[in-house]
Amino acid sequence: MDRIDVMRLFIRVVETGNFSKAARAAGISQPTASKIVAGLEERLGAQLLHRSSRLLSLTEAGQSFYEGAIEVVERVDEVESRVVGGEAAPAGVVRVALSPAFGRMQIVPYLPQFFARYPDVSVEFSVDQRYVNLIEAGIDLAIRIGPLADSTEIARQVGSTQYATVAAPGYVERAGVPRTVEDLADHHCIAMMSRDVPRPWPFACPGGAIEHVPMGPVRSNDAEYVRAAVLAGLGIGHNAGWLYARDIAEGRLTPLLEDFRPAPFPISAVWPGSRRLPARTRVFVDFLAELFAADPLLAIR
Numbered sequence: 001m002d003r004i005d006v007m008r009l010f011i012r013v014v015e016t017g018n019f020s021k022a023a024r025a026a027g028i029s030q031p032t033a034s035k036i037v038a039g040l041e042e043r044l045g046a047q048l049l050h051r052s053s054r055l056l057s058l059t060e061a062g063q064s065f066y067e068g069a070i071e072v073v074e075r076v077d078e079v080e081s082r083v084v085g086g087e088a089a090p091a092g093v094v095r096v097a098l099s100p101a102f103g104r105m106q107i108v109p110y111l112p113q114f115f116a117r118y119p120d121v122s123v124e125f126s127v128d129q130r131y132v133n134l135i136e137a138g139i140d141l142a143i144r145i146g147p148l149a150d151s152t153e154i155a156r157q158v159g160s161t162q163y164a165t166v167a168a169p170g171y172v173e174r175a176g177v178p179r180t181v182e183d184l185a186d187h188h189c190i191a192m193m194s195r196d197v198p199r200p201w202p203f204a205c206p207g208g209a210i211e212h213v214p215m216g217p218v219r220s221n222d223a224e225y226v227r228a229a230v231l232a233g234l235g236i237g238h239n240a241g242w243l244y245a246r247d248i249a250e251g252r253l254t255p256l257l258e259d260f261r262p263a264p265f266p267i268s269a270v271w272p273g274s275r276r277l278p279a280r281t282r283v284f285v286d287f288l289a290e291l292f293a294a295d296p297l298l299a300i301r
Helices: 004-018 020-027 030-044 060-080 100-117 169-175 183-188 225-233 241-249 277-294
Strands: 049-051 056-058 092-099 121-127 143-144 154-160 163-168 191-194 201-205 208-211 238-241 254-256 265-271
Touching: 004 020, 004 030, 004 056, 004 060, 020 030, 030 056, 049 143, 056 060, 092 100, 092 277, 100 121, 100 143, 100 225, 100 241, 100 277, 121 277, 143 154, 154 277, 163 169, 163 201, 163 241, 183 201, 183 208, 191 225, 225 238, 225 241, 238 241, 265 277
Parallel strands: 092 121, 092 143
Antiparallel strands: 049 056, 143 265, 154 265, 163 238, 163 254, 201 208
């Protein structure tokens, strides 16, 4: 490894607190990672890490080197993104974590516009319903839908969306129309699963916010499977409006309980708090904000 790559590895070790995780992210073995950091300490003539069987922690010298290494690596990334002509031209790979349906339906179809502006940038999607540790997974950016938990990550709201409660016309003909949230107890509801538990459905009622726990013959941890079940007439769905927008517009699904729709919730771009955004990531975030602002379903409300 050259000195910059050694700095990158050291930063990963510090931020993951684990040689094995840092090694996996760098594509090397754990013994190799340990040897490289030990060689760095030998070259500098200073101990950078306190090591124990359970914990890695920075020495005073290590803290100083860590802070300096971040500045150097970010500066190198920034310089490398500049091309001939003296103009800043973002370049490199943006690694983005997001959920399957949202990325496939709301981002991927519009990537030709992005690449037309930034031909030297490429995008690598890490698709998962679960939130991942961005540093451990080597992710530059995550797109998260809904309220954010407190963390050391930095977030920028790039859009928002509302819930839609829907059913296929055939289901409504058979089962009837729910007039209140309480009526859902008598209906098949297609649940979106999270950690093996159905996500509660939020609603806004005259007496305040309430939640309904969906119960029905089909449930899934993937939004497109939920949508497919609703389209098949298996029950009612209650999910982000963008998932059903085209089906509603083309008459395949019927909106329900619109008077009980809860407040919009945010769509956020999130990145590690220890990082300054490189140009390639910044322009991707700007592109998403612009893209969503032009869509009434996704614009910030």
